[in-house]
Amino acid sequence: MSEGTSRYEATHIEVLEGSEAIRKRPGMYVGSTTVRGLHQVLFEVLGRSVNEVLAAGGGCVDVTLMLDGGVRVTDNGPGVPVEAAGDSGGVGLESLLTRPHIGAAPGDRYSTAWSTQGMGPCVTNALSSRLTAEVRREHVRWVQEYVRGEAVSPPAAAGPADSSGTSITFWPDADIFETTECSFAVLAKRFEDVAMLNRGLSISLTDERPKGGPRAVRFQFPDGxxxxxxxxxxxxxxxxxxxxxxxxxxxxxxxxxxxxxxxxxxxxxxxxxxxxxxxxxxxxxxxxxxxxxxxxxxxxxxxxxxxxxxxxxxxxxxxxxxxxxxxxxxxxxxxxxxxxxxxxxxxxxxxxxxxxxxxxxxxxxxxxxxxxxxxxxxxxxxxxxxx
The missing domain is CATH 3.30.230.10 (Ribosomal Protein S5; domain 2)
Incomplete structure (x- = not known):
């Protein structure tokens, strides 16, 4: 190597971790930054909810396309474990939202496949301008806020809960995606297919964006x-x-x-x-x-x-x-x-x-x-x- 040739050293390697790596190369994790990738961001969250209620024998998952551009996914499962509450019965809330390859559910025949990479909600968190997680578990409601994949504060108890489940609301980052408008028709068709193939699952889609007022569909089928x-x-x-x-x-x-x-x-x-x-x-x-x-x-x-x-x-x-x-x-x-x-x-x-x-x-x-x-x-x- 000549003296004029730059030496390649460890200091030249750019190390990206967590949300920073996902935001740097979003296409590697959700396929693209078009509407297809936008839908995949939703599926990473939705897959966890669907698989959790199916593992419990059935239940409800509700998706709302909000007027302000946000997307809310709510389920009536047992609720994600919360580290701050001392829960240790599975992947905790903060791990789920910040660590790649955690996975949304066990990889068995009772799980539906929504993610091509198996990354789960951490991808959604990283590619959102902000995200709010709410967990209703053991009669307590826990809330945590994130901005571009980084926690604003630890999960905090926010009062009593009269039901169980998890709600994740996120706002896709307009600096990353070409559009932040999900397609109601495309999502409805995918939800219908999944509901038909899983007896015991009820899944709804509500769109608050139309000027004429909200529209909603719910899918539940007994015969697969x-x-x-x-x-x-x-x-x-x-x-x-x-x-x-x-x-x-x-x-x-x-x-x-x-x-x-x-x-x-x-x-x-x-x-x-x-x-x-x-x-x-x-x-x-x-x-x-x-x-x-x-x-x-x-x-x-x-x-x-x-x-x-x-x-x-x-x-x-x-x-x-x-x-x-x-x-x-x-x-x-x-x-x-x-x-x-x-x-x-x-x-x-x-x-x-x-x-x-x-x-x-x-x-x-x-x-x-x-x-x-x-x-x-x-x-x-x-x-x-x-x-």
Whole structure:
């Protein structure tokens, strides 16, 4: 190295920690500084609330888009532990809001996936001009304020509480995001999907910003994927018959659960919507492959047993079986494996095997118990009009 060349030393390394690092490179944590990143900031908080109430067996989460640009997320869970109160039963409030990689909930099949990085509310705190946290726990209400990720003061007791839960209100930093206006329509669709896939969850969205007055929606569905399927066909203007075939099954081999709803109806196209831990898998994956294989096997086995296919007829292909099929396939896994960083396609050979077996067995039993409907379905699948 020549004397004129600058030496690279430890003093030249810029060390960024906590909120400073997040604010320096926000795109690394929420994907972008557009409205997509803005929504991710909300999801980091919302995911914690949803998973907490689901872990308790169900509950309510309410999101409000406030008139002054703030966003409030409130749940009726047990309330985040507060270090200042001596709580030590889990991740404390200050840790949750200041430490990366704390995570919003256990990474198991009962958790919904909202975050691509698993950072949780600390990202929201760092990328907000200010944030207020309120915890209602053990009959005490605790409040703490933050400015750009830094605590103004420790959590303080602010009086009695007659309920439990956590409320986090934040104002996205206009110096970071291109817009601080969340899309009501985009959020409502995401909330609806998550509510449909999680029985026992009630989630609402209220928008205080319209000049004509607030608007609000609440989503709560008792039937899981069957409700998703009904909504999917309703969007097409198709009258959904009442006899949706639906079931769920746990399988220790894949450390998870599969939840399926399907129906054959008049449209000459396959419509299969898939989810992994409540995230839409738009490119499909092993759960979709297993579903198609299981349906095809069940249909062919039943058709052969009932002599709806002759000895010289070839097996019905997955493509043909799926032409008039609408289905929703949701898997919830302890450790989902994705092909690629976008989570658009699920991997894992065991998932395919488990889903295929579950569908083949359940649908095979249903077809045997409903022979007239089975014959009608197979007749429609075989019909030359679908060639």
């Amino acid at each position: 994927p069957a409700d998703v399927l009904a909504a999917l066909d309703a969007d097409s203007g198709v009258q959904v018959p009442p006899d949706i075939i639906a079931f769920e099954r746990e399988d220790a081999r894949m450390a998870g659960r599969v939840d399926v709803a399907l129906i054959w109806r008049g449209l000459s196209e396959e419509r299969i919507r898939t989810f992994a831990n409540c995230v839409p898998t738009r490119e499909g994956g092993t759960h979709a492959d297993g579903f198609r294989a299981g349906v095809t096997a069940a249909i062919n086995t039943h058709a052969r047993r009932r002599q709806l296919l002759t000895a010289t007829d070839p097996d019905l292909t997955a493509e043909r079986v799926g032409r008039i099929l609408t289905a929703v396939v949701s898997v919830k896994l302890d450790s989902p494996q994705y092909e690629g960083a976008t989570r658009g396609k699920l991997g894992g050979a065991t998932v395919k095997e488990c889903v295929e077996q579950a569908v083949r067995e359940y649908l095979g039993t249903w077809l045997a118990q409903n022979p007239e409907q089975a014959a009608e379905i197979i007749g429609r699948i075989k019909a030359p009009s679908w060639d």
